[in-house]
Amino acid sequence: MQRFAEGPISRLLPAALGILFVSGPVVAPPVQEGDAFREARERMVREQIASPALGEYAVEDGRVLGAMRTVPRHLFVPPDLLELAYADRPLPIGHGQTISQPYIVAAMTELLQVGPDDRVLEIGTGSGYQAAVLAEIVGKVLTIEIVEPLAEDARERLRRLGYDNVEVRRGDGYYGWEEKAPFQGIIVTAAASHIPPPLLEQLQPGARMVIPVGPPLQVQMLMLIEKHLDGRIVQRSLMPVRFVPFTRNE
């Protein structure tokens, strides 16, 4: 993934060429994009995220679906994987990190149950895609990335796309962002042997935390952590797919 770190120009070039190819000369405004990507995004929402075939696993929150339709995911994936940007799968972004499967991003966002007045903390910015989706819905997104090149790239990318309600910090997310606490939602994408206790403290009572759990490029389950108003913590293990390991041979 060396190419990914080369610089914004080379990264955007293939995307820009793709846009030119699809829609002819770009007039204005500069972020306008071809129908191909908009259509791909629409199809992604329709088939992967909101499909009735998913049953109880379908994402229904209109704001989340709107955000998924709006954020240009193809600008968050490495150029050589551009054609897979809207595919139903996670993609590697270098440094052992991943941009999650679209459905997982939507499901985590919905699980947080946050709205325009809320402040959300994200640990593990990665490409910045999850932060952008959240930024479409909530008032403020604070996101911390420990890998410097990823943090720099994400900050630059989000700035360029006009997400001025996202603040990216490079650093160790273990102690959260105390000055900006409490948060009405927290997403921890960096897997760890334990949930950092400071994050639980910075979660506002009544709010939720979501953690995708699984090895690289896989999500085995989503951990939903609810902090009740009395401070009690209840965790729920949710599988992103329907699977019952017990079977009966009838």
Place this chain on the structure above:
Amino acid sequence: MTPGRERLALHLAILLVSAVGIAYEIALMRVLSVAQWHHFAYMIISVAMLGFAASGTAVALLRDRLEGKERPLLAAGALLLTASLVACYALSQRVPFETFRLATEPAQLRYLLALYLILAVPFFLVSWCIMLGFLLEPRRIGRIYFLNMLGSGLGAAGIVALLFRVDPADVPYVLTLPAALAFLLTALGRPRLWLAGLALPAGLLLLTGRQPIRLSEYKGLSYALQLPGARVVAEERSPLAVVTAVASRAIRETPGQLSGYPMRELGALPEQVGLYFDGGAVSVVSRFDGSLERFAFLDFVTGALPYRLVERPKVAVVGAGGGIEVLSALRHGAEHVTAIEVDPSVFHLMRTELREFSGALYERGDVTPVHAEGRRFLETQADGTFDLIQVALLDSFNASAAGVHALSESYLYTTEALELYLRKLSPAGVLSITRWLKTPPRDAIKLFATMVEAAERSGINDPRRHLAFIRSWNTGTLILSSSPLTEGQLAAVRSFGEERGFDVSYLPGIGPEEANRFTVLEQPLYYEAAQRLLSKERSDLFREYAFNVRPATDDRPYFSRFFRWRSLPRFIAASRGGWFNFVEWGYVALVATITQAALAGLFVVLLPLLIFSRGEQGAERGGVMLYFAALGFAYMFLEIAFIQRFMLFLAYPVYAVSVVLTAFLVFSGVGSYVADRRLRAGQSAGARRLVRGAVLLIAALGVLYILLLPPAFRAAAGWPDAARVASSLLLLAPLAFLMGIPFPVGLQLTSNARPSLVPWAWGLNGAASVLGATLATLTAIHIGFRAVVLFALGFYAVAALALARLTPATTLARERADGGYAP
């Protein structure tokens, strides 16, 4: 130069080249274990066999054109080998292969294939040199074969010694020296060639420089090195693993979720140094100044449960590593801790570079460090020695979740292992094992099943009263107690769960609502599984569960293999295209390797033979193909089975590989040498008798070993390393000796009767070996070692039957007319 000296030079060259070949093979296994994960060891075996087979085919097909040019071509082979050792290694480290992307990125299959082909080149050249040796001394095939085997055996022994001193990444460079020496020997008396020849590898070395191992970006060490302020503070190596110690303020590993830990009150975690084994699994060393106060957090993980059940225990920690479980024992008031660790590098680091940092933890009066494999050490202890035996969380959370250990033999989690732990416990003692949990549930269910069976086999009538199981969202701790848990102990488990927010998944008399409160699963699967495992429905559960949760045994010690083929359609249906979410990576890699080995055997060996050899003798060819394919499978099946069997006895995989390979190669070489001498005096009927006799004896020994090895290993567990290695060599010698007989005898018979079929013999044997190495592993995983041995004996039986078709009547008539067949 006299012919005698020339011959001596040739023999020495063959010896050196063979040693280089096997040493390179083992070094590459280590390189790939560091770069990716250890299941690629199997890939290297089949890569090497592919190289050997391909060059066998090439030499056999080009035989006419090689005539008269053997010597320069041998020298050229040795020269190219010298250059390829570094070139192919360096090139392979530039292939951007990533195991984890195999299922999502089609290009990864191409990279894997590229690795396969690049790494096969040096083995092709090793075999090329040996085959030309055969051509140069057609009357001494037996001796050349013997030298080849002897050299390989010496190489296998030598590389283990080398790996203590040299990084796996540097081995290809070191091996350039013996390879260059072999070249000089083959080019004796041609000084001009020397100069030109040595310039090539030297130039290459200058060009590539030192090529470090390309570490997968998904390995723990890669992640650690990205942390703020991360720096490598020490590095240690042994043939077992390269241990890299990394310091960073952001390393904070705990043995599972800290549930309800009041960090403000009790303080942040002490500073840690991460020890990364082969760049993967991590074990942390904590800063320790003698005060245990800062280790209060260790009472907030599920693994603290046993300390609520026993007071001031004598503890044995299996897999002590950097010592976090040792600190936990001390913090919880253990009277004494025996810290058992298999990797010598850990104790060495803790005595040297990390001594001050770790507060000389392993030099305290109440801690005894033991450098040994856990089971072997416990076997030597008196029964009833310990009040608590703890098996530490041995691998990292992610590696565990990804199933990269599916192919690792682990003798610590088998039914026999748990029976041993029970024997070593005091009457009120407890065994405590903590595992990372996966979704959907697997590990803890299999461990629970293993505990139930071990308890039953140890004569515990009602295991229900002896078991407890609690879990957080990412770890499960299971307890098996020597005596029935008392009312006080039952209450202690309940209150520990309640205080910390851990769910009690099993305890005598527990109900489903109690088992699913803090980390709520959609269905209380652990509770249900535990109940069924303790009822008559146990075998139904094993049959119906989507994952393999049958207890692992010493015969099938693959605790981490959960995948079942019959569940694959359900995985695919359930997982939105991400079926690999349910499949262990190690297993996927094995299946990919088998597929590649089959394709490679087909395209590199069989197709060229079909296309280029004049195939007029269909029926005879069938006999030859059957005989040599069966031998290839049989030999590899026995080799793999014994490598895996001896792992338990010799404690280290690398020792097992090296000792078994050395024994097999050297003694098979001796066998072939002796057979060859006998053949010179006899006729083909006698030759067939020789093979049949050998096969019968192999079968007898094989069955004997199946029955006698486990008790013999137990009896000799306490012997020192050298004695165990020596006795292993002695045990393997007669079997290997006999296994050396059928191949050269068959080859000689074929060569006499139908020389044009010799390429087929080589090719089929090579192709079968390529496939056999991986198929044997698959068989071991699914059916067990005993089955692998029995299959091997079956293959030998097939070979014995096919023997009759090797020398048709026409040949015998010709032999009689010639008055013997000696070449």
